Amino acid sequence: MLTLTCPCCGISACETELAPGGEAHLKRFGPGSPDADFESYLFLRQNSRGVHFERWRHAMGCGKWFLAARDTATLEVFGTYSAQTTEPPADIIAAIRAKRPDWSPA
Amino acid sequence: MSEQAVSALPGAEATGVVTVREMGLQGMVSLRGDLAALGTVVMRLTGAEMPAVRAMTKGRGIQVAWMSPDELLILCDHGAADTLVADLTQAFEGQHHLALNLSDARAMFGLSGNASTLRDVLAKVTPADISALHPGEMRRTRIQQVAGAIWFETETEARVICFRSVAQYMFDLFTVSAKDGGAVGFNR
Numbered sequence A: 001m002l003t004l005t006c007p008c009c010g011i012s013a014c015e016t017e018l019a020p021g022g023e024a025h026l027k028r029f030g031p032g033s034p035d036a037d038f039e040s041y042l043f044l045r046q047n048s049r050g051v052h053f054e055r056w057r058h059a060m061g062c063g064k065w066f067l068a069a070r071d072t073a074t075l076e077v078f079g080t081y082s083a084q085t086t087e088p089p090a091d092i093i094a095a096i097r098a099k100r101p102d103w104s105p106a
Numbered sequence B: 001m002s003e004q005a006v007s008a009l010p011g012a013e014a015t016g017v018v019t020v021r022e023m024g025l026q027g028m029v030s031l032r033g034d035l036a037a038l039g040t041v042v043m044r045l046t047g048a049e050m051p052a053v054r055a056m057t058k059g060r061g062i063q064v065a066w067m068s069p070d071e072l073l074i075l076c077d078h079g080a081a082d083t084l085v086a087d088l089t090q091a092f093e094g095q096h097h098l099a100l101n102l103s104d105a106r107a108m109f110g111l112s113g114n115a116s117t118l119r120d121v122l123a124k125v126t127p128a129d130i131s132a133l134h135p136g137e138m139r140r141t142r143i144q145q146v147a148g149a150i151w152f153e154t155e156t157e158a159r160v161i162c163f164r165s166v167a168q169y170m171f172d173l174f175t176v177s178a179k180d181g182g183a184v185g186f187n188r
Helices: A035-042 A090-099 B035-046 B078-091 B115-123 B164-177
Strands: A003-005 A012-014 A019-023 A051-057 A065-071 A077-082 B013-015 B019-022 B027-033 B056-058 B063-068 B071-076 B097-101 B106-112 B138-143 B146-154 B157-163
Touching: A003 A065, A003 A077, A065 A090, A077 A090, B013 B164, B019 B164, B027 B035, B027 B078, B035 B063, B035 B071, B035 B078, B063 B138, B063 B146, B071 B078, B078 B097, B106 B115, B106 B164, B115 B157, B115 B164, B146 B164, B157 B164
Parallel strands: none
Antiparallel strands: A003 A012, A019 A051, A051 A065, A065 A077, B013 B019, B019 B106, B027 B071, B027 B097, B056 B063, B063 B071, B106 B157, B138 B146, B146 B157
């Protein structure tokens, strides 16, 4: 079972209290952007095995979105952080580096 | 309006290892906005302090609960909810906010019984850590298939609120969870 701590209300929420929102830190390409960028924004995902950044919503709780860094293979959670960030914050990167020295941000 | 109002399951009660009761009409006002800017008015109108994260505070016959970083739930008399909403709306005139009487969109249940058994009955139907929940804190969580919020008035008296549309489900669920022999002895 995956347990993520919601940074908005501080609750350690069980996976079943959360709604998944897919990969985090996507850059939106809307109308008027090149087809290749639009396709990549809509469909192309990292789908990584290992360190991954995700969006989650505390649906059965405070209702807020937040972001989480975890390992998709081991389910190890490195940390959760505010959804109002465009890239993983330094402390999350440090927490991942501490456990996965050979990992580097994409 | 209010004299014709009927709660979700008037008088529903079931007794097993704990007693489950539908609590009848309960005023509930949702107040949303920048919580840092709402405190003074909330204090003036309810007598309750602004609750800390997940906390509940008490005022003049009113409880104020922290629901999310931008939302409070004010529990008051059913008949007083409309007046409170009008007062809040007037007080926050020109300020970005939402005050809404949700009383008749919700149902409230009371569970009372032995402190440890009561926690067992609740813990069986939710992933929330009930053993860490104490009076003065509200825990919004999943209660089997539906969303709800749980808090303890005292160690032997719990309250659960949910949407009115799932009131029957919630009552049936707790009735089964509280059946005789239903204590599992996890919470001591």
